[in-house]
Amino acid sequence: MLNIVEIHKTYQIGPTEIKVLRGITLTVEKGEMLAIIGPSGSGKSTLMNMIGLLEQPTSGSYFIEGKKISYDNDRELSKIRNQKIGFVFQSYHLLPRLTAMDNVGIPLVYRDMKEKEIKERAKEYLKKVEVEDRAQHKPNELSGGQQQRVAIARALIGDPALVLADEPTGALDSRTGQEIMSLFKRLNEEEDITIIIITHDPKIALQCKRKVELKDGVIVG
């Protein structure tokens, strides 16, 4: 599914260099469910954003489905983000002025799909995450768990091969968190979607087939 080879990421803040990722090499196979764990500040989110093509590595190379990513082609990057990757963020990142349904439909808007078709698909995916009765609600009218479900529906609507979730349960109570995890597991098992989850919660990490631990920008286990 994806190959990361010797990736470094360095932030330059004034005269000081912050080396956040220091030589990460990682291979993720199709259909894997992978947990990334590690202390705060170890570079987990940075790595995740790299995998999600939101950030460009300082050095190293990255292959998705055997194809090397070239970072100077915005069209190509956007297309991969749109068609191959689904993002689930810790703080949901829903657009406050849009309804749940319109939020879910955003990825398809960038595929030039017809409005009617988008609405139908969005409804279908809201049903999949069991919030179809909230389709016309704005995010601020939803509970945290519901918002996260909407965000997951949005990540899935484009039929991605890879779902990236950065602390998807971080803002939820443990029961709701467990429900979300079950949803991920089901997607992974039933639809063979590759899932990478960042988490602090050992209980959640335990439910993943594989664990990768990050410390100070290197993989330690």
Add this chain to the structure above:
Amino acid sequence: MIIKANIKEALRSLLTGKQRTILALIGIVIGIASVIGMISIGTIVQHEALRQFEDMGVDILTVRKEFDEKNKAAKFKLSDILELKNYSPIILEVAPYISSGTTFSYGGKTMYIDMMGVTESFFDLNKLNLQGGRFISDLDEHRFFCVIGSEIAQFLRKAGFENPLGQQFASGERIYTIVGILKAISEGGGIRPGNINMSVITHITTAVRVQEGEIESFMARVGPQSPSQIKAEIQNYFSKKAKGLNLKLRTAEELIAQMEKQMQLFTLLLGAIGSISLIVGGIGVMNVMLISVAERRKEIGIRRALGAQRFDIQSQFIMESVVLCLVGGFIGIGLGIVISYVFSYFVKWEFMMSKSAIMLGVGVATAVGVFFGFYPSRSAARLDPIAALRS
């Protein structure tokens, strides 16, 4: 689909209407209204001028004596003017006239009128029409018969004279008899002398005697020769008849040119107001857009993460800016139409609205939206997705 979603999004962000949005719109509204007003008032004036000239004919000109300190003695003589048409084959007909302003009172009401003295040919040259009675003829020399303009007739009717024909009135020590009433007539684009509708017209010999004035101008119908040729011919004739007489010719062509020059000034003025307001409005729109981009950095980050290209973000914000300007543009077009309608109403000219003006208004509004939305939308498109998401 993207376009529809973007327009919806643009209207939504507009409807959360903030003061600065409204302020920016005012500039656009005034700018577009000036553009529309400028063009349609121009059309109205042009149309009216053409109509008047058509009505009058372009073969008529006016010759005026120019005041000259050194040659005070040089004067038009009635017989010289009348003879001009025998002298030159280019001059087909002449109509000397004399005119002076005075007041006319009846029943406690006063109106400002012109006392005119003319010859018989004045009627044809000016394409006048009668409501009733007859016009001044050359048999009226030195007699106190007069023809009145339509507005004077109306004034008299209001004062209680059902039929002013045959009525007599006193002016100074003279008693005039009304023998004819003219129909209302336009100014002929400035070719017809004075305001005929508000004139009391007698034979020129009568008027010269009463006003103790001199003849300062005459109208002429001329052949198809060039204005300079005609001018030379007339000048040549009068240099023999009255040495030192300075002549000034007013032709229809000259008047059209003059009118166009005035229109140009007017157009320039409205154009200046229009472009200044458009620039001010455009900068306002740019400001609104910059703030909108800053407030929605996170949205931009989210959209980028979900697959929006830079181009998509850029078009989203350009679209928003264009929608904003078009809203202002349509209000401005409405206002411009109202302005030109009010104008045509007050000058009593036919109201006209050109489709091209409306299209230009829409075009200009769109162009302002694209131009002033370009920089904010480009900065939105260039935001680093991660930095935008973090904000």
